[in-house]
Amino acid sequence: MVDMRHPRHIRIESGALRLDYQASAEQAQNVADELASGYSALELVVTIDDNVHDSLRPLPYGELWE
Structure with a gap:
């Protein structure tokens, strides 16, 4: 079982736009x-991995996603 508090790297991409954050x-x-469910027309690619480092900013308004 994955610890849901474990920090993760989330990358959101669409064309030339690439956003990288850390989040739980x-x-x-x-x-x-x-x-994935509500914005399929935007052709977003979202990846989640363990490549977390200090220079990654926290996910904006992350507490709203808990």
């Missing part, structure tokens, strides 16, 4: 699920 596992998964 729960936040990252909730964002990915919402973008």
Whole structure:
């Protein structure tokens, strides 16, 4: 079982746009699920991995995704 508080790297891409953040596992998964279900027309690619480093900013308003 994955610790949902474990920090994860989330990348959101669309064409030349690439956004990288760190978030809890729960936040990252909730964002990915919402973008996949509600924004398919935008052709977003969302990846979640463990490549977390100090220079990654926290996911904006991350607490809304808990």
